[in-house]
Amino acid sequence: MTSLAGTGTLLRLAWRRDRWIVVASVLALVATAYGSMAATLDLYPSDAAAASGASAMVDNPSLTALYGPLPSATVAGIGVLKTVMMGSLATAFLAFALVRRHTRSEEEDGRLELLAAGVVGRRAPLAAAVALASLTVLGTGLLSALSLLATGVDAVGSFALGAVEVVAGLVMTAVTAVAVQLTSTTRGAGGIAIGVLGLAFVIRATADTATGAGQDLAWLSFLGWAEKVSPYGANRLWLVVPAVVATALLLAVADALLHRRDLGSGLWAARPGPARGAARLxxxxxxxxxxxxxxxxxxxxxxxxxxxxxxxxxxxxxxxxxxxxxxxxxxxxxxxxxxxxxxxxxxxxxxxxxxxxxxxxxxxxxxxxxxxxxxxxxxxxxxxxxxxxxxxxxxxxxxxxxxxxxxxxxxxxxxxxxxxxxxxxxxxxxxxxxxxxxxxxxxxxxxxxxxxxxxxxxxxxxxxxxxxxxxxxxxxxxxxxxxxxxxxxxxxxxxxxxxxxxxxxxxxxxxxxxxxxxxxxxxxxxxxx
Incomplete structure (x- = not known):
């Protein structure tokens, strides 16, 4: 039996359990991207009409910290201003939830131990969870891009927005894969992964509101990479490459950690509690x-x-x-x-x-x-x-x-x-x-x-x-x-x-x-x- 034996079966099981949640979440993200662009196109008949509003967005540090810089002073650029960062966060959170649910949560509840007693390889549960999350992320990016094409905007910019969601989602998939190896509890794994996501957002926001060399801090955040794709602006589709590389490296780390721990435990030992609990417990x-x-x-x-x-x-x-x-x-x-x-x-x-x-x-x-x-x-x-x-x-x-x-x-x-x-x-x-x-x-x-x-x-x-x-x-x-x-x-x-x-x-x-x-x-x- 190979270490990946049963991966396909576990992937089908994970899809069977979460298919409606995945479909509803992806459709919500796609509808958000489409709705934001369609509404913006209705508001501004031309790029010239959007120029004054765009200048105010560029000059507001709070708006920049929250949503990132405006990709371009165009109607399409304004149409994706919120979608770039909010879509990145939502896609990243969806990937996190799927990986954690089908790895650490299954271990903590004892179901993975039952599955492991069958024809299931050591790597199979993690591989199935990563595959489901990755396919969901790729589907979200592709459908979001196609939905924007339906509004009549530029095709390259549309696929650049899809790349934004793919960058954030893939890296967060790998981050969560590492997090679930470190701790023995679902809550602990969630704290680590969401902490990394929060740190990435803070670093990105700090860089966007900084001046000079401080703006380069954005390259330390995978949300910064997603933002710098700049749909309907620079359209840096090539930023998918470092995201894929980082994902592969983190998954390699997760795989190495997987083989260094026992089933049901984490690499970090659980901290023992006090000998006597508080009365309120x-x-x-x-x-x-x-x-x-x-x-x-x-x-x-x-x-x-x-x-x-x-x-x-x-x-x-x-x-x-x-x-x-x-x-x-x-x-x-x-x-x-x-x-x-x-x-x-x-x-x-x-x-x-x-x-x-x-x-x-x-x-x-x-x-x-x-x-x-x-x-x-x-x-x-x-x-x-x-x-x-x-x-x-x-x-x-x-x-x-x-x-x-x-x-x-x-x-x-x-x-x-x-x-x-x-x-x-x-x-x-x-x-x-x-x-x-x-x-x-x-x-x-x-x-x-x-x-x-x-x-x-x-x-x-x-x-x-x-x-x-x-x-x-x-x-x-x-x-x-x-x-x-x-x-x-x-x-x-x-x-x-x-x-x-x-x-x-x-x-x-x-x-x-x-x-x-x-x-x-x-x-x-x-x-x-």
Whole structure:
């Protein structure tokens, strides 16, 4: 038996398990690329019309730090400004999730040990996971490029955007392959891989806002490589080559580390805990908080930084959105009332609410991982009821999501207050007004966990659909019933307008109902043991 025996079978199994999530995620990324370009082409009839807005984007350091430099002062360049960095991050995260799920998560849950008892080589699980992630990344890049071609823009630039996603996704695939060899836990592997991704973003942002030789720091970040492809600008398609080389080298390192560790363990020894645990760990909430606090801290730091960056962009909003068409686009995406600055903040806060929903979903899905690993059964063997165990994780998922919204509202308000008349008093309520939509996403996750636990991760596909409807539904003139499927379509218009009181109350009722149904279903079903 060779070390790669069974790779094809494991690849088919991985695809069978994740095909709907992969398809939904890829389609969401492709729709984002297409929607952004199509909307921009509608706003600017020519490159000359886009020139003034482009100059304001170039001159704003906060915008550059967040999205990177403008590829070119053209309509197509503006159309991919957000897609380059946001698409890179999203593709990288998708690759990370697939590799970790089919390697370290399988080992931690004990399923890989059962597979290894059959005709499965030592390298096969890692090879299958890397193959699935790589094919997904390549498919995302190709379909994104083809979707842009449908808008009539330059073909070379279109394939350059596909190369951007391929560069980021392939390198992140290999980074995750190394991370899962280093630690024995899914959470530890995730911390390492996401830490590398965060560091790559910080290095890239620092380089983009630096002057002189400091700009060369971008070459130390694989997100910097993706950015420097510069679709509809320099079109450096050759940057795929160093990305492939780096991917191959990292995969070679991952393979070497794989043969230096035992199945189920990591290269780094697990740190022993204290001889006696804290008293608070004797309660379901205390244990859930201990498991989730590191993740919430990382998200809090990230949201505080994003809030400050977005708040600082307030000084340039008038120059960036200097045409009636751009203003109309912002109003459609934010609810439609208030000043231009209000419309800008409304749009950005809704986008960040989607991120808060992602945190809530990931936190709620910890219930499923705890159940699969058998730790949930151990907890429930004590006098802890199913409801208390469920509620402990649900409270952290819901309250943590609302906390992130409060953090970004305060941070954006503080930064914006120094350059405009909009401050914390306006942005904090606007951020918190998106909480009901976020809680609906958390409630739907619990519903899936209770009713069809094996499909719990489909919550990510549901969020992807909400993103497409919320971000681009109005711009693409989708019918009202389709837009109404997204909870983010019922929020009203804050800041600058009025909240949709009936819609917000309705969303809270929906969130409570789906969570109650999910909790009831969980109490009536058997545990996965």
């Amino acid at each position: 004797g309660t379901p909430f205390g244990l859930a908080w201990r498991l989730q606090r590191g993740s919430l801290l990382g998200w809090t730091i990230g949201y505080a930084v994003l809030g400050l960056v977005i708040g600082n962009i307030a000084s340039s909003v008038d120059q960036i959105a200097d045409s009636p068409d751009v203003e109309e686009m912002l109003r459609k995406m934010s609810g439609g009332q208030g000043s231009l600055l209000d419309a800008f903040f409304g749009t950005e806060l809704r986008f960040l609410a989607v991120g808060a929903a992602a945190y809530g979903i990931a936190t709620a899905l910890r219930l499923r991982s705890e159940e699969n690993a058998g730790r949930g059964e151990i907890v429930l063997a004590t006098p802890v009821s199913r409801w208390r165990w469920l509620a402990s994780h649900l409270v952290i998922a819901g309250a943590g999501s609302v906390w992130l919204l409060a953090v970004v509202g305060v941070a954006a308000g503080v930064a914006a207050g120094s350059v405009s008349t909009t401050g914390v008093a306006e942005l904090l309520p606007a951020a918190l007004a998106t909480a009901p939509a976020v809680l609906v996403c958390v409630g739907l996750t619990l519903l899936l966990f209770g009713l069809v636990p094996r499909l719990s991760t489909a919550a990510w596909a549901v969020l992807a659909v909400f993103v497409v409807l919320g971000e681009f539904g109005a711009l693409l003139s989708l019918p009202g019933w389709a837009l109404g499927l997204s909870p983010f379509d019922h929020l009203g218009s804050l800041p600058g307008g009025d909240p949709n009181a009936a819609g917000l109350v309705g969303l809270l009722v929906v969130a409570a109902l789906v969570a109650a149904v999910g909790a009831t279903a969980f109490r009536r079903r058997d545990l996965a043991t």
